[in-house]
Amino acid sequence: MQERGWQAELSRRDFLRLGLGAAALPLLARLDGLAMAAPAQTGAQAAATAAAPKITAKANSVIQIWLWGGPSHVDTFDPKPGPGRDYCGPLDSPIDTNVPGVQISQLLPRLAEQADKYSIIRGMTHGINGHETAAYRVQTGHEPGHGLVYPGIGAIAALFKGYDHGYKSSIPPYVVLTTPQGRFSESGFLGPKYRPFATGGDPNRDPFLVEGFVVQGISSERRERRRQLLASVDTLAHAAATVPIVAETNQADENAYALINSEELKVFDLTTEGDAMREQYGRNRFGQSCLMARRLVEIGVPYITINYGGWDTHKRHFETIGRMQPEMDRAMATLLVDLENRGLLESTIVWWGGEFGRTPRVQWEPPWNGGRNHFGPAFCTVLAGGGFKGGCVVGATNATGEQVAERPTYPEDALGSILMLLGIDPDAKMPNPEGIDVPVMAPPKGGRLTEIMV
Template sequence: MRFQKNAHRLDDVTRRDFVTGAARAFLGLGTLPLLSGLARAVGDDAIPLRPTTARHVIYLYMNGGMSHLDTFDPKPGKETQGPIEAIATRADGVQISQYFPNLAQQMDKVALISSMFSSQGAHAQGQYFMHTSYLLRGTIRHPSLGAWVSRMRGRLNPSLPAHVAIGGGSNDASCGFLEFEHAPLPIGNPEAGLQNSRRPQTVDAETFDRRQARLAQMNDAFADRYDQKQVRAYDKMYEQAVRLMSSEDLLAFDINQEPPSLREAYGDDPFGQGCLLARRLVEHGVRYVEVGNGGWDTHNENFDAMADKCPPLDRTLATLLADLESRGLLEETLVVLATEFGRTPTIVAGRNGRNHYPQAFTCWMTGGGVRGGQRYGRTDAEGREIVENKVTVPDINATIAHALGLPIDHVMTSPSGRPFQVADKGQPVTALFG
């Protein structure tokens, strides 16, 4: 029955595949959501306004499950800690791993959440849950938080997308069942910026305009006949892309505008340069930027991996926070460091590794109204169990949504008629603010 129902759509999807490919190649746009009911509208009812302390989010995603003990929830002196030591920070009573000496100097800005809990212990499921607050299932694709922000509040800068994802890896930043315009603009390589965003040299401005006009002419009849959300959305996508092509805001994507010394301070790796790009984008009014950092799945030789991964991360994070601060951007930019789960406190004998551990891990936030210098929630002496203020995955997303002034109790209906909320039923941790 399902097959029959969808059979007549097959040609439609094929054409969409083609157009998507073209859009991605020529305009730097991402893929259309092929799941979900596609053509049907999402409810357009008025979305209530809420008080807002953050207008932008830089979401730093540690792909693979970052060990909590070896980074931001050390347990000095315990067997579970292994060889990595803890150091004091500028925040009273807050210790972090020895690998973050620079960030330690800025911990007075950061609120650690050391009582994170997830129900998902596998990567795909955990990453999806972290991004969307809903469990991964076959019948629907849920929007990630950045897409909710875009859908509920729209763009700040009319020329720039509300939602950008830098550095590949995670496909979980997605518009889900929302309209395609809320999907993140993907930037694979931060140094290359936005690809295919300039007019080819062989096409002069006049020719380009003429072609656009011709295209519009051909499309108009179709758009009139099928005056549907999905058709309008595609038109809008082209319109926005062309607007961006001729906008000065295109420079926001070009990190070559930055002094070499600052680029070096951010770190000569994709994550470091991606964070610099994130700062430029936020500065120009992009609301939600995700930057991915992979390689945290340390089943084997966990301590070697930490020695390799943490120091460059420390440098990038410390520079990012200092840079945002000096420009006055931290007041309204919420920086979130997140991962899908922690790693087992018990060190796996024989291979010095740590396995997946969703039942206790650490994320953190700074800026955007967050009160720094605190550790919210606690694990026990060995980092095994949460003993205070458990924060679930939907809760942390509700907290981000709360800072952004999104109404977390507002129900929006998917094309198949089901009710969803921005962070499912998560509740914000309001103790982090003020």
């Protein structure tokens, strides 16, 4: 059953999306009386195979630390104490890192000690100040429009490194800890099959109740008893056994039970890590999500997003980041060290960032009283591991952090680089509703980040 696993056939909707341009295809399917999904599956797989990687993969997995809301670039990895309090507020003393000449925010002391493990991209830009559009832009690498809703990079990884390409695990290939982003469809036109699996629950609580996988208070005996009882009361299923939806549901049930009973679910049991390790990551939702992500990497999950909200700090900015950044600092620094200690950093990309930065000039006036607004013209992102060099700084902003001064990097440049290291050709084609293949990633605008590839 593992062969099917999460790879439900392309849905009817996918099929129609695929078939829009190739008008003959649905007609043929109807004439032949074939199940609608059958030719579509072949079509999609053919398309995906045609786009098979021609680059050598260096990374197996990506951990995306997604700071939903937009973290301030000048208060994290691109500090600007020069222009004074109007810009830096109370954070006027950036600290040295273990890489000579590179300074980061004073709120990130642990990450400062690990700067040789990651590179900072300080010239990120796209100019969009709306959350949803910027989140789409940063995670798909495409400008909005075109009449298409492109998939995010996690769904692309699920397409090219998931069940269509030999991934076998019961754990889905694209996992979100813990809630989906919701504001844009992560899988875009690729449809539900490539949507992330959102765990729900809280990894900082024991047990970590992963929705659908781990449930409290139902023993496996009781689950089996229930299943037998269901068989004795599912009268319509017996009466209409040949109806397609009944057969489809029976198959989905088979697959679901196999997943629920899978040994691999032990990956979600964080209690086996021991208190010391859990403490190092920090006993909070984000810290334990980082630990969970490392465990998922260990079993080969290709793409994990940690959806880390709370960064839309229009008001009480400094109080909020004063509380959150130490939590982030501890967990992310521990993650980098832990991955390296386990020999996983060289095959795991850690990608830190949000949809944009925040206005470098502090809004001291009411009603913000010390807040920062959305800022798309300049921001930063951090890349580590999986074939990215550590200790580098790419690009720069001007003295106030309001403009990119050197080496602008656009989302498609960064995402294209991540895909290259995953062994996915960013210029490959994807199946899409127009029926003609479109490139996975928009062509590089500022240039892919070859300068920091090992």
